[in-house]
Amino acid sequence: MEKIIINGCRRLQGQVDISGFKNAAVAIIPAAVLAGGKCVIDNLPEISDVKTLGNILTNLGANVVQIDDKTVEIDTTKMKQCFADYDMAKELRASYYLLGAGLGRFKKAKVIYPGGCSIGTRPIDQHIKGFEAMGASVSIEHGIISVEAEKLVGAEIYMDVVSVGATINIMLAASMAEGNTVIENAAKEPHIVDVANFLNCMGADIRGAGTDVIKIRGVEKLKGCNHTVIPDQIEAGTYMVAAAATGGDVVINNVIPKHLEAITAKLKEMGVEIIENGDSLRVISSSELKNVSIKTLVYPGFPTDLQQPMSSLLTTAKGTGVVTETIFEGRFKHVDELKRMGADIKVEGRIAVIQGVNKLSGAKVSASDLRAGAALLIAGLMAEGETEIDNVHYIERGYDNFVEKLTNLGAEIKKIQL
Numbered sequence: 001m002e003k004i005i006i007n008g009c010r011r012l013q014g015q016v017d018i019s020g021f022k023n024a025a026v027a028i029i030p031a032a033v034l035a036g037g038k039c040v041i042d043n044l045p046e047i048s049d050v051k052t053l054g055n056i057l058t059n060l061g062a063n064v065v066q067i068d069d070k071t072v073e074i075d076t077t078k079m080k081q082c083f084a085d086y087d088m089a090k091e092l093r094a095s096y097y098l099l100g101a102g103l104g105r106f107k108k109a110k111v112i113y114p115g116g117c118s119i120g121t122r123p124i125d126q127h128i129k130g131f132e133a134m135g136a137s138v139s140i141e142h143g144i145i146s147v148e149a150e151k152l153v154g155a156e157i158y159m160d161v162v163s164v165g166a167t168i169n170i171m172l173a174a175s176m177a178e179g180n181t182v183i184e185n186a187a188k189e190p191h192i193v194d195v196a197n198f199l200n201c202m203g204a205d206i207r208g209a210g211t212d213v214i215k216i217r218g219v220e221k222l223k224g225c226n227h228t229v230i231p232d233q234i235e236a237g238t239y240m241v242a243a244a245a246t247g248g249d250v251v252i253n254n255v256i257p258k259h260l261e262a263i264t265a266k267l268k269e270m271g272v273e274i275i276e277n278g279d280s281l282r283v284i285s286s287s288e289l290k291n292v293s294i295k296t297l298v299y300p301g302f303p304t305d306l307q308q309p310m311s312s313l314l315t316t317a318k319g320t321g322v323v324t325e326t327i328f329e330g331r332f333k334h335v336d337e338l339k340r341m342g343a344d345i346k347v348e349g350r351i352a353v354i355q356g357v358n359k360l361s362g363a364k365v366s367a368s369d370l371r372a373g374a375a376l377l378i379a380g381l382m383a384e385g386e387t388e389i390d391n392v393h394y395i396e397r398g399y400d401n402f403v404e405k406l407t408n409l410g411a412e413i414k415k416i417q418l
């Protein structure tokens, strides 16, 4: 077992380079199944979700070669089917992208019902609705989802809820369906655009990604290609919050500032100075920050993945902040841990009311999920004394080399093996 130990109250200063986007990478790796050829994917984050997906593809007959720390070559030529190993696939939610990719290439696939972090229910009815509209039959038995189509045919699909996962899964399948697919009320997140760019580079014909209407003309065959994953907006946002929370002055490199507008606006509202310079943002905190309210929304709204880290920052901001989580009902599990550190937070359903206190104090806390872990890292950096965080494996699902990156910024943080 591993733990993180942080000695708090150190001002973060310096520069940090942001890695490739986890939530794009975990869709792009399964998408390589569609190529039936060799793809080279770089700027991948060094995180456990990426490693697990590489292992799943290897197990399915793909040749996955690590070229360097951030680059893999995936050759899916010899793959014959897409029935993912149960135990491997249950490690992460994103294994469900093998459904869309397998359906597109082999006209069938089997994957465990979504696993990953426990942040509330992760329904897939919109994915199923899309697959069925294209002529697939879908069954769920013993926790395994099976999809199969004699003929996959493009369709007009109106999404009842805006879903990132369903939009991507339908794009994957539709890329190799016969005829045209239109996804209405599609999600617009940056990772949708990145996956669409990857598919188009493989020879797909997708237009409109990044808007709420995506049009896909199915093609018979795709081919391998090279792709660079976009920067991780959530990792970037987490370091922005960490800088703000420690009275810091940090330059965050390799970002797309447009993807960070929601978090930038909120931090500015709190009194943080943010200076944009090309693909870098400099975050300069002030001694007294004002509390704000946030409401998680689909892109370009405030991302649910940053709600927990942001909540830590609000615990010592002056006044009252209201956090409304509209996407995942189980995303307040970090709150009890923050209270252990002295935070004043009341949760009522999907709303948390945070009353700013003077300081947090270090404590032994436990990460319940990936972004709860990020929230506790930030709280530990803010707190007086020592904070001990367990369940480090959750944080490693999504944060590339975070101990090294934070140490380089002046944090006193170490990982210990027990």
Ligand SMILES: CC(=O)N[C@H]1[C@@H](OP(=O)(O)OP(=O)(O)OC[C@H]2O[C@@H](n3ccc(=O)[nH]c3=O)[C@H](O)[C@@H]2O)O[C@H](CO)[C@@H](O)[C@@H]1O
Pocket (backbone or CB within 6 Å): 023, 093, 121, 122, 123, 124, 125, 126, 127, 128, 161, 162, 163, 164, 165, 166, 187, 189, 297, 298, 299, 303, 304, 305, 326, 327, 328
């Ligand atoms: C909109 C949103 O913020 N999506 C985030 C969500 O994507 P993820 O793809 O996991 O979640 P979705 O975007 O699919 O879910 C959005 C909402 O739609 C609901 N839903 C989803 C699918 C479905 O078939 N039926 C249904 O009702 C979900 O319960 C949720 O309330 O987590 C990812 C990983 O943290 C993030 O990268 C995404 O940005």
Ligand SMILES: C=C(OP(=O)(O)O)C(=O)O
Pocket (backbone or CB within 6 Å): 022, 023, 092, 093, 094, 115, 116, 117, 119, 305, 370, 371, 398
């Ligand atoms: C919850 C997350 O990931 P996943 O949906 O892959 O579990 C996340 O990235 O915050």
